[in-house]
Amino acid sequence: MNIFTHPEFDHHEQVVFCHDPATDLRAIIAIHDTALGPAAGGCRMHPYATEEDALTDVLRLSRGMSYKNAIAGLPLGGGKCVIIADPRRPDKAEVLRAFSRHVQTLGGRFWTAIDVGVGPEDADVLAEECDYIFARASQFPTGVTASQFTALGAFTALRAGVAHVWDRTDLVGLRVAVQGLGGTGRELSRLLYEAGAELVVADVSPDAVAAVVEAYGAMAVDPDVIHSQDVDVFAPCALGAVINDATVGEISARLVSGIANNQLAAPEHGRILREHGITFVPDFLANAGGVMAAATMIYSDPTLESSRETVLTLFDRVRAVLEQAEREDRSSAEVAEEIARERMAAARS
Incomplete structure (x- = not known):
């Protein structure tokens, strides 16, 4: 996979490939643009058929988050992350914790939240070892997401x-x-x-x-x-x-x-x-x-x-x-x- 010649590469600022041997975590973080502020976008967990499919998805989704946050008038840039895994796997919480440690190393340059396969309660799991998680279940009254x-x-x-x-x-x-x-x-x-x-x-x-x-x-x-x-x-x-x-x-x-x-x-x-x-x-x-x-x-x-x-x-x-x-x-x-x-x-x- 050549990032710079990928058809969905749009001058992304940073693309991070994440791995954790203990959980076999495979994930990608794509930061598209931070001109307006720290990149913000959800965390998607999906059993992609190939890593190429996951890369294509995260590049497209992160660019879309830049557009979304900009046109919505938010002081935020655009980013997205994908975890290549079935969200029904029994060790999901451990996979999320392993991934959250990678997000933490970015020091607030990227904030993540819920998306397909990652719900509000999962976001609280991510937040156990990461300071840069929003849309957590604990941030809303009961019954509101x-x-x-x-x-x-x-x-x-x-x-x-x-x-x-x-x-x-x-x-x-x-x-x-x-x-x-x-x-x-x-x-x-x-x-x-x-x-x-x-x-x-x-x-x-x-x-x-x-x-x-x-x-x-x-x-x-x-x-x-x-x-x-x-x-x-x-x-x-x-x-x-x-x-x-x-x-x-x-x-x-x-x-x-x-x-x-x-x-x-x-x-x-x-x-x-x-x-x-x-x-x-x-x-x-x-x-x-x-x-x-x-x-x-x-x-x-x-x-x-x-x-x-x-x-x-x-x-x-x-x-x-x-x-x-x-x-x-x-x-x-x-x-x-x-x-x-x-x-x-x-x-x-």
């Missing part, structure tokens, strides 16, 4: 997209296809249901699907066809690259707005969506709610209400990006990335 703010942010972004496309603020009667029913996907489904939307859902877990169908009267479909359903809104909430050469022409929704990271397999897919008359809410904006609420703990002492109000500012941020993209006849993802990069460049200068 950063994931709920991520879902609130995604719901707010989706509402902004609806306002842009249909010039309405309510969701009553809109059909929304939700792909992925993990913690944030389920919470987004709840918010959509309570707002009057009709749900079409899919997940690789039959139990997750059954729970949402029973609770919210959703219609279940196979995960392979969720993107092509006859709906108004498609909300990707699983893993990335769901909008690709094979799927982009099959999407009939007029709005794509969801929680998943890196939804576009390549930049041209954002342009294709626009050519097809489909509005796309950039994923690093739509899923910024969690970091907007939780990362403020790095540099302040927020209340739940102040965190909620911060997340709700996503409505105007999304509207501004979509309106600029409309005026300039450009991909909304390109517009959002440009805004983020300009803020990062201003900080460097």
